[in-house]
Amino acid sequence: MSLAFRIIPVYLIMIITQLNSKKYPHNYRKVIYGSPAEITRYPFVVALMINALDRNDGRFSNETQFCGGSIISHTWVITSGFCITKYIIKHEIDPLDWFVRCGTTDWQAVPPQKYQKDYNVNDYYVHIKSRYNIVENFQKIHLLPPELPGFDYDVGLIKVQGKFVFNKGVSPIILAGIKFRYVEYTRCGVLGYGRTATKKDNSHLHVAKLKIENYTVCKEMYRNIGYTITERMFCAGFLEGGPNSCEGDTGGPLFQKFREALVLIGIASFSKGCGQENFPAFYTKVSKFQDSILSYANETRFYD
Ligand SMILES: *[C@@H]1O[C@H](CO)[C@@H](O)[C@H](O)[C@H]1NC(C)=O
Ligand SMILES: *[C@@H]1O[C@H](CO)[C@@H](O)[C@H](O)[C@H]1NC(C)=O
Ligand SMILES: *[C@@H]1O[C@H](CO)[C@@H](O)[C@H](O)[C@H]1NC(C)=O
Numbered sequence: 001m002s003l004a005f006r007i008i009p010v011y012l013i014m015i016i017t018q019l020n021s022k023k024y025p026h027n028y029r030k031v032i033y034g035s036p037a038e039i040t041r042y043p044f045v046v047a048l049m050i051n052a053l054d055r056n057d058g059r060f061s062n063e064t065q066f067c068g069g070s071i072i073s074h075t076w077v078i079t080s081g082f083c084i085t086k087y088i089i090k091h092e093i094d095p096l097d098w099f100v101r102c103g104t105t106d107w108q109a110v111p112p113q114k115y116q117k118d119y120n121v122n123d124y125y126v127h128i129k130s131r132y133n134i135v136e137n138f139q140k141i142h143l144l145p146p147e148l149p150g151f152d153y154d155v156g157l158i159k160v161q162g163k164f165v166f167n168k169g170v171s172p173i174i175l176a177g178i179k180f181r182y183v184e185y186t187r188c189g190v191l192g193y194g195r196t197a198t199k200k201d202n203s204h205l206h207v208a209k210l211k212i213e214n215y216t217v218c219k220e221m222y223r224n225i226g227y228t229i230t231e232r233m234f235c236a237g238f239l240e241g242g243p244n245s246c247e248g249d250t251g252g253p254l255f256q257k258f259r260e261a262l263v264l265i266g267i268a269s270f271s272k273g274c275g276q277e278n279f280p281a282f283y284t285k286v287s288k289f290q291d292s293i294l295s296y297a298n299e300t301r302f303y304d
Contacts, residue, residue: 031192032275033243034208039105039115044071044173044264045191045205045253047101048083048158049118050093065107065193065203068252069100069158070264071172076297077158078175079251080267080284081126084156095124100160103169107193108203115169119160125296127153127289152230154269154284156251157296173253176265177302180287182234184212188256190236190268192249208243210236210254213280221278232288234266237280244281246274254283263303 039045048067067083077100084095101107103115164170191207218235236254237244245252245268254266266283273279286293293300 031190031206031208031244031249032246034190034192034206037105037191037205037207039103039113039169039205042191042205042207042253042262043103043115043167043169043171044262045069045102046071046077047104047107047193048079048098048251049101049107050098063099065101066248067250068192068248068268070253070267071102071164071170072175072264072293073172073297073299074163074166075122075159076300077160078264078267078286078293078297079156079158080154080269081156082151082154082269083251084124084126084158095158096121100158102164103167104205106204113169115167117165117170119162119164121158122161123159124156126156127292151270151282152228152232154233155267155286155289155292157293159296172301173255173262173264174301174303175290175293176263176285176287177304178287178290179304180263180265182212182215182265182285182287184214186212186256188212188236188254188265190245190249190252190254192245192252192268208245210243210280211238212236213239218280218282222272222282225272227272229282232285233269233282234285235280235282236266237271237275239278239280241277241279242275244271244275246271258303261303 046069047065048069049063049065051063067079069077069079072078098121100119103117104113188210189207190210193203193205213235215234219229222229249268252268253264255262256265264286267286269282269284271279271281290302
């Protein structure tokens, strides 16, 4: 992994999901009320990793997981735009200094797990249509002026250095295509690493079973607290509260199963709290981005 830390301009922007979580990194919560999962069953999941800031002297020390992502081809990972921008904004860490850890059920396992492998980041893109009204496409974060996109168009791509070697623990997932229908009340699953509601400092992959929730109701609930909900988002979880993704799961996969194949339908994007009553989490609709994704990750496969 790269140990050089390039300094890039600090952007003084507040991010809504960060308002309640200013400490770093110990308050990142993960899949809550889920159960442990094996990478061989979900070989597309990756952990986005950085070398953690030492809270005492501000220097970098051990590696830590901060977001999730999904392998979509030999060189590309899909995640949320927020995952790509957040450490640039808060800590001036260039994404080229992170790494992607694939093939692992437990990112902290010693020795590393059988299929586990780390890849440096070669390139990264976030979607910035939200603020700039440009063509529906990705643009390098390097080019962004010091404003952040909101949660709309919350999608990003990471290109790794080298190529993923596919095996039982590492393989790409098919993405929901442009015609995909998000059917309310159908079952889905969300995956993420790390701490859970009950266990602290857990670095094991977890899965939680959810359902796609009623968009109209979710939209109204979030609108009441000032969020703008768009057609590029859907909500999943339970209106009554309970299992869902949480902050450290951002960027990770929400999937549905079709004829034994798992299909990536959403990217964990944001929520008010975690698993709170009336506030299921919102996910980015990957189906809306088929063309943008294909213009970069041209081997990606889609499901309609
Ligand atoms: C980093 O990891 C090593 C080995 O696991 C451990 O001994 C050390 O205390 C850790 N340092 C910090 C700052 O967490
Ligand atoms: C979602 O909730 C709204 C408002 O309660 C309701 O009118 C609508 O029928 C619900 N959608 C489904 C698919 O049940
Ligand atoms: C994908 O893009 C690469 C690099 O531009 C190119 O070499 C390759 O032929 C393309 N593959 C397809 C299926 O279009």
